[in-house]
Amino acid sequence: MDASLDPIRNQMVALLPRLRRFALSLTANRADADDLVQDTVERALANLHRWERGTKLDSWMFRIAQNLFIDGARARKRARMVVSETLEAAGNVATDGMRAAEAHIALTDMCRALGELPEEQRSAVALVLIDGMSYRDAAAVLGIPIGTLTSRLARAREALAVRVLGEAKSAGA
Amino acid sequence: MEPSKDRLDAFIDGQLSVTEMQEMESLLANRPDLAAYVERQSRLRARLAEAFAPVIDEAIPQHLRDAVASSPVSARFRAAAWLRAAACTPVLPRLAIPAATLACGLLLGMWFRAPSDFQTSSGGQVLAQGELAAALTERLASAGTPKTGARIGVSFRDRTGRDCRSFLVAGRGASTAGVACREGSDWVVAVLAAGPSQTPGAYQQAGTEMPPVVRGAVSSMIEGEPFDAAAERAARDRGWKSN
Known part of the structure; x- marks a missing residue:
């Protein structure tokens, strides 16, 4: 319809892979992840006037996704619904071959490990360790000081390393 | 100088300046205890990145493309x-x-x-x-x-x-x-x-x-x-x- 929007829509399409990965690392569930991405896109376009031109579109959209995820998590808590721990990670990944199967298992395991972290730590891990954002950008997405971000990360690292890599050999520590 | 835990983490996350990174590297060469921590955490980062990498290459579901193309704009x-x-x-x-x-x-x-x-x-x-x-x-x-x-x-x-x-x-x-x-x-x-x-x-x-x-x-x-x-x-x- 409006040609002036095309560059923004194109930027959003280009962001979708990262947004899907971010959403999956938050929700640890395929279906929820894509629902979250869809809600994020709709919310972003409906509130586009709130996005400050010249600032990073990705940070802004990640922030929307994060807020929607937290809101959803709060709603689930309020309703005292039991969140199913089953991981629906099966999908396009594990279709053929050992490699694909291994990749699928690795992702499923990682989702499960992430899912055991408190949500605030999970967000920090998703942004910095998985998406590779700088501390500054990640803190901006979460709306917290950098010091808070790094202390959440520090706690998450310990817990995650034990789950994913096993106990540390008590060599130096 | 004993580096703080935060500083080691910042090193792992690549958040230090080039000079600071180099200083940390030479420090780690003489501190196997710290080097073990850095190695373990770097391995965790790599495992996380690898596990989630395939998601980036997946085809984007059509309904998400449609959402970008046609959701109402403010x-x-x-x-x-x-x-x-x-x-x-x-x-x-x-x-x-x-x-x-x-x-x-x-x-x-x-x-x-x-x-x-x-x-x-x-x-x-x-x-x-x-x-x-x-x-x-x-x-x-x-x-x-x-x-x-x-x-x-x-x-x-x-x-x-x-x-x-x-x-x-x-x-x-x-x-x-x-x-x-x-x-x-x-x-x-x-x-x-x-x-x-x-x-x-x-x-x-x-x-x-x-x-x-x-x-x-x-x-x-x-x-x-x-x-x-x-x-x-x-x-x-x-x-x-x-x-």
């Missing part, structure tokens, strides 16, 4: 984009009413003004209504500035033969200015723009405080000279029917 954003494109400059082409000015003025004006003075016709035109329409029909600029309600600026015949009047309506703290032209018994709003912000007690002649968009529109629309007091009265008395 009206305020579209309007602002339009305003930027039009730049709200009163540099008008010679022909009739420039669409850019019209759009620019309309959108801006609508935000500043409660809708009670305007309505949209079934044909998509914006019409003056209520007090504003009454003022356009009855009020004479030559009668002086009214204490309340719409103020009339200039009245003139436009190039398509309609009688048109510029006006200014004050809202709370903000005002809206524009040009309306008589079509049948309607006042069709041709241009609408944000007027000067209200400074109580600082009444000026309506014509001089019209925003540039409105003044520019008038000068591009007008045929001949603006009505003088006698012509204004005569036009009113015949109901703004320009024969």
Whole structure:
């Protein structure tokens, strides 16, 4: 319809892979992840006037996704619904071959490990360790000081390393 | 110097400056205990990245592409984009009413003004209504500035033969200015723009405080000279029917 929007829509399409990965690392569930991405896109376009031109579109959209995820998590808590721990990670990944199967298992395991972290730590891990954002950008997405971000990360690292890599050999520590 | 845990983590996350990274590397060469921590955490990062990497290469589900392509966009954003494109400059082409000015003025004006003075016709035109329409029909600029309600600026015949009047309506703290032209018994709003912000007690002649968009529109629309007091009265008395 409006040609002036095309560059923004194109930027959003280009962001979708990262947004899907971010959403999956938050929700640890395929279906929820894509629902979250869809809600994020709709919310972003409906509130586009709130996005400050010249600032990073990705940070802004990640922030929307994060807020929607937290809101959803709060709603689930309020309703005292039991969140199913089953991981629906099966999908396009594990279709053929050992490699694909291994990749699928690795992702499923990682989702499960992430899912055991408190949500605030999970967000920090998703942004910095998985998406590779700088501390500054990640803190901006979460709306917290950098010091808070790094202390959440520090706690998450310990817990995650034990789950994913096993106990540390008590060599130096 | 014993590095803090935070600093080791920042090293792992690549958040230190190049010099700091180099310093940390040489420190780690002599500290196997710290190096073991760094190695373990780097391995964790790598495992996380690897596990999630395939998601990046997956085909994007069509419904997500559709969401980007066709979800409704904030009206305020579209309007602002339009305003930027039009730049709200009163540099008008010679022909009739420039669409850019019209759009620019309309959108801006609508935000500043409660809708009670305007309505949209079934044909998509914006019409003056209520007090504003009454003022356009009855009020004479030559009668002086009214204490309340719409103020009339200039009245003139436009190039398509309609009688048109510029006006200014004050809202709370903000005002809206524009040009309306008589079509049948309607006042069709041709241009609408944000007027000067209200400074109580600082009444000026309506014509001089019209925003540039409105003044520019008038000068591009007008045929001949603006009505003088006698012509204004005569036009009113015949109901703004320009024969």
